[in-house]
Amino acid sequence: MKKAIVILLTLAVLVAVVPNASAGGKGEESQGAAGATKTFSMKIGHAQPTNNPRHVSLEAFKKIVEEKTNGGIKVEIFPAGQLGTEKEMLEQVCSGVIQGFRGGQFDFLPKLLIFSLPFLTENSEEINRLMNSDFAKEVCKDSIKDGAIILGLGDAGGYRQLSNNKHLITKPADLVGLKMRTNGMDTMDKTLKALGASTISVPYNDLYMALKTGIADGQENPFVNVEGMKFYEVQKYFTDIRYQFHPDPFYVNVAWYNTLPEEYKRIINDATTESMVVNNKVIADNQQAALDVIKANAEVYTLSPTERQAFKDAVEVVYDQYLKEGRLTQAELDKMRALVAGK
Numbered sequence: 243m244k245k246a247i248v249i250l251l252t253l254a255v256l257v258a259v260v261p262n263a264s265a266g267g268k269g270e271e272s273q274g275a276a277g278a279t280k281t282f283s284m285k286i287g288h289a290q291p292t293n294n295p296r297h298v299s300l301e302a303f304k305k306i307v308e309e310k311t312n313g314g315i316k317v318e319i320f321p322a323g324q325l326g327t328e329k330e331m332l333e334q335v336c337s338g339v340i341q342g343f344r345g346g347q348f349d350f351l352p353k354l355l356i357f358s359l360p361f362l363t364e365n366s367e368e369i370n371r372l373m374n375s376d377f378a379k380e381v382c383k384d385s386i387k388d389g390a391i392i393l394g395l396g397d398a399g400g401y402r403q404l405s406n407n408k409h410l411i412t413k414p415a416d417l418v419g420l421k422m423r424t425n426g427m428d429t430m431d432k433t434l435k436a437l438g439a440s441t442i443s444v445p446y447n448d449l450y451m452a453l454k455t456g457i458a459d460g461q462e463n464p465f466v467n468v469e470g471m472k473f474y475e476v477q478k479y480f481t482d483i484r485y486q487f488h489p490d491p492f493y494v495n496v497a498w499y500n501t502l503p504e505e506y507k508r509i510i511n512d513a514t515t516e517s518m519v520v521n522n523k524v525i526a527d528n529q530q531a532a533l534d535v536i537k538a539n540a541e542v543y544t545l546s547p548t549e550r551q552a553f554k555d556a557v558e559v560v561y562d563q564y565l566k567e568g569r570l571t572q573a574e575l576d577k578m579r580a581l582v583a584g585k
Contacts, residue, residue, distance in 0.1 A: 282315045282502060286342035287325035287334070289446050294470045295399065295528065296344055296490065297321045299521035306513040311506055323447040328425075335493045336389035342495070346398045346488040348427065350388040353381050356570050356578070357395075357489045358429045360557045366526060368582045369397050369487055373518075375581050377574075382491070390493040393511055396518040398490035399464035400525045405477040406460025407453070410543050412481070414438065414556040423449055423458035430462065432560045433485065437553070453477060462486075466525060469532035474539040482533075482544040483553060490521070 284307070290296045297319065304317035325331050325340065328347040334340045336350065348354045357378070363369050372378060373395040382392035404411050406420055418438035424430045426443040434441050439460075444452045452458045453476040461473065462485075468474060492514055499507065536542060545553070564570040 281313065282498075282506070284315055284317045284342060284498075285320065285340040286317065286344065287320045287323075287331040287340055288344045289323045289328050289331075290321060290345075290467070291470050292321050294321075295466060295521050295524035298524050299396070299517040300344060302520040303513050303517035306516055307509060310509045310513070315502075315506060315510070323445075327445050327447075332390070332493060335495050338389070338495050338497060340495075341498045343493045344396075344490060346425070346427070346490060348491075350390065351382070351385045351392075351491075352428070352569070353384060354489055354491065355427065355429050356381075356564070356574065358427065358486055359564065359570075360429065360433045360485050360560055361554045362578065363487065363582050364484075366397065366400075366522065368584075370522065371584060372578060372581050373397065373489060377577055377581060378489075385491075385493065386496055389496055391496040391499055392491045393494055394492050394514040394518050396490035396492070396521045397525060398488040399467045400487065400529055401484035402462045402464055402486045402488070403468070403480060404460065404462050404483055404485070405468070405473065405480040405540070407456075407476075407478050408459055410479045410481065410541065411483075412543060412545070412549060414553055421457075421459045423452060423461040427488075429486065429560065432563060433557050434462075436557045436559050449473070450476060464525075465532040465536060466528045469528075469535045474536045478540055480536055480540055480542045482542060483550065485553065485557075490518075492518075 286300060286303075288296055288300065300319050304319060307315050307317055320340075325334065328343075328345040329349055331340065331343040331345065332347045332350060335343045346358075357372060363372065378395055382395065385392050404417075404422075406422070408420060409416060411417060414437045417434065420439045422434045422439040422441055423444045424434065424441045425446060431441050442452075442458050444458060449458075449461060450471060450473060453461060453473060460477065463471075463473065468477075468480075474480075494510070499510075502510070533542070561570075561575070565572060565575070
């Protein structure tokens with residue numbers, strides 16, 4: 243009797259696990275687009291709340307994919323760090339535990355950091371030119387060796403701004419001595435340290451409490467992120483500096499991707515492109531509304547062109563460090579600047 247129970251339990255586990263097995267993500271039999279007879283499960287994680295442009299754009303991705311595959315791919319989205327930290331979610335994609343992840347986590351492809359060098363661009367049009375360039379696509383190809391393919395790059399929330407609880411930041415010297423939170427990103431750390439701050443790494447979903455309890459004096463994030471996470475409740479002073487943007491890669495498990503029918507791959511690729519357009523539009527639409535909320539709850543200072551130039555001059559050392567360390571060649575820097583300029 244015990245042996246029969248063990249066999250039944252084993253069969254039950256197999257039935258539960260096989261439909262979502264590792265990177266294959268194969269599931270129930272169904273008739274989808276292009277004559278496919280498998281239903282593929284696509285679980286996607288990210289760290290932002292549901293009102294963030296990233297989540298809104300992923301909902302658009304889900305709608306497009308499920309409609310165009312006639313249900314052949316079922317997309318589940320797990321927002322707000324439900325599946326772990328950004329690093330953990332990227333690791334889950336590479337190992338095949340989940341099929342997708344959106345976020346600014348570059349541990350497996352540090353070359354992406356060159357797009358986050360300080361004051362590289364001045365507006366969203368320049369960001370879009372750079373993110374959609376053949377140069378960016380070439381950089382992304384290296385992720386495949388770790389088990390993930392990058393299907394597209396977006397803008398992770400718009401330009402990043404500074405805030406703290408000590409005083410207004412109007413010049414580089416105002417950062418001296420401040421404990422500024424970072425996510426561990428190298429360009430962010432180097433930039434803040436070049437301005438005289440010390441840095442402390444705090445996971446995004448723990449940041450509110452870190453600011454509230456004084457573990458960190460300040461942080462840097464786009465206004466849409468600040469409003470969505472209500473950081474204005476625990477920060478007194480904000481500076482509109484637009485010092486950096488972060489590329490927003492969409493990582494997909496390459497083994498799972500390769501099991502898809504060619505038509506499904508095309509649909510996912512096209513849906514990624516369309517969802518990034520949605521992402522960037524929502525960012526643009528939400529920027530002023532987010533800023534208005536922050537202004538109603540904290541002090542916001544906008545740098546003049548002369549004041550902003552002082553910050554740009556102070557962080558030029560970051561470019562020198564990247565060139566010296568071999569993370570960036572002069573030819574690559576020239577190429578990026580030409581793309582940004584529309585040449």
